[in-house]
Amino acid sequence: MQKDHLVKSITKDGKFRAYAIDATGVVAEAQQRQDTWSASSAALGRTLVGSLLLSASVLKGKETMTVKINGGGPIGAMIVDADANGNVKGYIQKPHVHLPLNDHHKIDVGKAVGVNGFMQVMKSMGGDEPYTSNVPLASGEIGDDFTYYLAQSEQIPSAVGVSVFVNEDNTIKVAGGYLIQTLPDATDEDISKLEKRLKEVPMVSELLLSEQTPKDILNLIFGEDNLDYLTDTPVKFTCTCSKKGFAKALSKIDPKEIKKIIDEDHKAELVCHFCGARYNYNEDELKSILTVSEKRDELEQAQNHGKDKHDQDNKE
Numbered sequence: 001m002q003k004d005h006l007v008k009s010i011t012k013d014g015k016f017r018a019y020a021i022d023a024t025g026v027v028a029e030a031q032q033r034q035d036t037w038s039a040s041s042a043a044l045g046r047t048l049v050g051s052l053l054l055s056a057s058v059l060k061g062k063e064t065m066t067v068k069i070n071g072g073g074p075i076g077a078m079i080v081d082a083d084a085n086g087n088v089k090g091y092i093q094k095p096h097v098h099l100p101l102n103d104h105h106k107i108d109v110g111k112a113v114g115v116n117g118f119m120q121v122m123k124s125m126g127g128d129e130p131y132t133s134n135v136p137l138a139s140g141e142i143g144d145d146f147t148y149y150l151a152q153s154e155q156i157p158s159a160v161g162v163s164v165f166v167n168e169d170n171t172i173k174v175a176g177g178y179l180i181q182t183l184p185d186a187t188d189e190d191i192s193k194l195e196k197r198l199k200e201v202p203m204v205s206e207l208l209l210s211e212q213t214p215k216d217i218l219n220l221i222f223g224e225d226n227l228d229y230l231t232d233t234p235v236k237f238t239c240t241c242s243k244k245g246f247a248k249a250l251s252k253i254d255p256k257e258i259k260k261i262i263d264e265d266h267k268a269e270l271v272c273h274f275c276g277a278r279y280n281y282n283e284d285e286l287k288s289i290l291t292v293s294e295k296r297d298e299l300e301q302a303q304n305h306g307k308d309k310h311d312q313d314n315k316e
């Protein structure tokens with residue numbers, strides 16, 4: 001059953017922009033593809049949900065973003081790619097992490113992620129240079145970290161809630177979240193009223209477990225009559241990897257390395273970190289990759305030589 005979707009709304013008084021998402025299918029697929037255990041499932045799931053919400057709120061058209069979180073905890077680094085149209089994929093370095101529950105009887109995501117590190121967001125806006133921003137992790141609980149990123153890096157005061165319910169067998173029961181942005185018309189009083197309300201409403205995973213939709217969640221927070229709904233779009237786990245794409249990546253390594261693979265193994269298998277797809281290359285295919293790599297290498301050497309000479313000329 002594919003029911004994943006994200007709704008965008010704005011309050012009728014124009015004080016808040018509000019997004020909510022059910023990403024159960026996306027997170028379930030990532031859990032299967034990455035074979036994650038409980039703590040890894042929750043951490044990656046929350047990051048997938050947060051990245052979908054963030055890209056819905058700050059990206060436009062064909063823009064894409066890569067979110068990288070590494071807090072030095074047992075799960076290592078996580079990398080999530082998302083675009084403005086609800087496509088997302090994710091990778092976790094250490095998928096097999098279980099941890100004892102925390103004091104609130106919840107999966108200890110903060111401990112799994114760690115707090116000694118950064119959240120990096122790289123936005124590709126279609127130009128040559130992607131825009132990259134790093135902020136220190138706030139708590140490693142992910143929701144707080146997205147909130148902190150939005151405040152620090154985008155100067156958008158926000159509240160982000162992300163939650164994932166992991167079954168006993170590590171599979172995903174539900175996953176979703178909300179992102180609320182404060183608009184300039186909101187007063188301090190409006191903001192503290194909202195903060196109070198957010199503390200009252202149950203966690204998103206609890207709401208999803210009781211069959212509430214993203215719209216129901218926002219209605220619960222703001223009141224049904226106070227919102228104008230703008231869009232309702234599907235979200236999905238999408239990997240655009242291909243045999244051709246991996247061949248291109250392989251041609252970027254040192255031709256000597258490719259030659260070594262040809263001489264020793266006569267074949268190669270590459271595995272996509274995101275979706276687990278496997279691509280096999282026979283000896284002939286590797287030889288044509290080698291030709292591309294050698295040409296590239298020659299060109300680079302010639303350019304470097306030119307640059308060295310230029311540097312030398314400058315020194316003289």
Ligand SMILES: [Zn+2]
Nearest residue numbers: 239241272275
């Ligand atoms: Zn892939």
